């Protein structure tokens with residue numbers, strides 16, 4: 001397995017040019033240590049999603065180095081890399097024509113697990129995210145509430161025993177009450193499964209509550225990385241200072 | 252992923268079942284063509300059908316050959332093309348048409364004009380040399396193009412010759428057949444020789460022109476010498492004193508190869524030489540067109556009188572013609588059922604082939620997004636070719652009958668299936684697709700397990716569009732001898748009998764609805780569970 005000292009995710013001087021000329025990342029370096037949660041914050045278009053996707057190769061950097069568990073991401077097949085990394089989007093991204101059970105069992109099946117093991121794992125994960133397995137496995141996504149769908153998305157991202165999860169505004173589309181519950185529960189799941197997380201959020205309160213460190217992005221660059229306390233005590237630029245004030249971060 | 256595999260397997264299975272069925276039918280059709288059989292063709296007007304029916308009955312009664320009838324081929328080019336390719340063995344043709352239209356020889360007018368015998372000699376010699384075809388003995392009557400005017404117009408302008416007509420052409424309303432307008436021994440020659448310049452000219456079908464003249468909506472029309480309707484509508488034929496119209500003697504035109512194989516054909520058809528004059532033919536045409544006696548009966552009665560026997564076919568009573576529409580439909584149910592079957596088969600084969608080509612092409616284009624729009628638009632251009640033209644284009648390569656019809660329907664089905672496949676697959680819910688990729692599906696798995704099932708309703712909608720278009724377009728297949736529900740529509744148009752037209756048009760419309768409903772049912776079965784709209 002990975003060496004405790006090696007960061008589980010690491011980007012060094014990463015550039016991304018999209019076709020059409022957008023220079024979305026301009027030399028970004030960031031890492032996530034094992035067991036750590038790092039939040040990416042920044043305004044719309046600053047490159048948060050782009051950075052996230054370089055780790056599972058949905059986006060290929062034009063320059064720079066991206067490593068997962070110490071290995072360059074382009075060393076092997078992208079499918080194998082992706083099966084080892086959880087991924088959760090803001091919008092419900094469940095396959096609408098598959099039942100909840102099938103959605104959750106997706107990665108284990110891709111990994112070639114035997115059927116019973118897939119089933120046991122599916123039930124475990126549904127129970128973990130607070131959905132009674134018997135009542136939900138055979139439902140279709142359309143038959144769930146928005147919050148339930150996002151719980152299933154968490155279960156699916158974690159079912160293949162991924163030790164690292166990429167999350168792009170996972171609570172963004174939920175209504176405030178549910179969002180709060182899910183954030184609290186997410187901390188528990190994280191502990192239970194021992195996962196590391198890189199998480200995009202536009203909500204500084206969420207970042208402060210859930211993340212060990214926060215990376216502030218702007219125009220394809222990272223302005224500052226540090227704990228919420230470090231950022232508020234010593235903002236690197238006036239932009240970071242403004243951002244913290246507008247986000248009304250209280251520590 | 253079992254149920255998706257199941258859905259794909261159902262599609263594939265269904266497609267193979269249809270293709271299998273189509274192959275069986277094609278093979279069966281091909282092998283039955285090997286029996287001792289001759290195919291008699293006709294053009295799409297009643298005199299041609301009547302003569303062809305006489306040929307057919309005579310061959311059936313005088314020889315042991317089987318006869319297949321391929322009537323109603325749309326015009327000279329298609330009929331002659333069918334003879335040349337061997338799709339038919341013989342059909343009634345006119346020497347003048349052979350001379351002018353098929354051999355492209357110039358018509359000498361005035362004193363240099365050729366006599367009927369000279370024209371026959373030329374076409375016999377040239378067709379034998381160029382096409383290995385034989386003109387058998389002419390039936391005796393001439394059926395030339397003529398220019399006719401209503402009696403009122405003839406008297407008002409004192410019209411006797413076509414030259415007289417050319418002096419007042421700006422003041423009259425003309426309606427000519429489409430073929431006539433393009434022929435050297437038609438409007439082209441009239442313009443050149445008489446300087447005729449119609450200002451108000453409408454293209455119109457033969458049977459409609461008479462109706463229009465009778466109603467006083469037009470003044471001048473082209474007719475055939477032997478048309479029975481000349482009598483009915485009291486038209487005056489203008490003299491062609493400068494000889495634009497060459498002699499048109501009707502005669503069987505037969506493939507040389509067929510005659511060598513079955514010399515008895517020449518003997519049998521020889522019985523028809525010089526047995527009909529203009530007034531005799533005009534009377535037979537009147538019976539068929541005005542009295543609407545079935546051509547089988549007219550032909551049988553004529554042949555029986557010829558050989559002194561009693562008619563084998565009974566002449567239908569008048570009450571048969573006065574049947575209500577529904578009673579008529581009921582009386583025709585046997586024919587209609589067969590035509591519906593043929594119709595469905597043409598459509599089904601074309602659609603299966605369409606799916607087999609357009610579906611994979613749509614999936615392929617998804618990977619070639621840069622060229623996709625160009626290719627799809629190119630296929631879309633096919634859609635803009637008028638159906639009758641597309642059918643005609645097929646004939647040189649595929650002959651007449653079911654093959655060119657299926658080919659044309661197939662081409663029309665490509666665009667809706669291709670467009671919807673491409674759009675459905677490319678537009679499949681981007682969030683679902685991204686999450687499937689992000690969690691480690693290969694691009695093949697994303698296509699099979701995500702894009703294709705999500706696109707299934709849209710692809711099916713394209714298939715339904717294609718099916719409805721096909722059912723409609725297939726009615727035109729009758730023009731090239733493919734049969735189907737277009738057959739009564741074509742006959743009805745020629746006889747100007749709405750009842751016959753509707754006996755094909757209404758079942759065709761119902762068939763379109765039924766096919767759409769059937770595919771709608773299939774769509775609900777194929778629509779993956781969990782998508783909006785599925786139960």
Ligand SMILES: Nc1ncnc2c1ncn2[C@@H]1O[C@H](COP(=O)(O)OP(=O)(O)OP(=O)(O)O)[C@@H](O)[C@H]1O
Pocket residue numbers: 018019020022024042043044045046047048049050051
């Ligand atoms: N597939 C793409 N092709 C071209 N340009 C893209 C693509 N995806 C993103 N971009 C551009 O790259 C830049 C960064 O986009 P990105 O999605 O990473 O921003 P973000 O920080 O996630 O924004 P948001 O908070 O709105 O999600 C933007 O200017 C965007 O327009």
Ligand SMILES: [Mg+2]
Pocket residue numbers: 048049050168
């Ligand atoms: Mg984003």
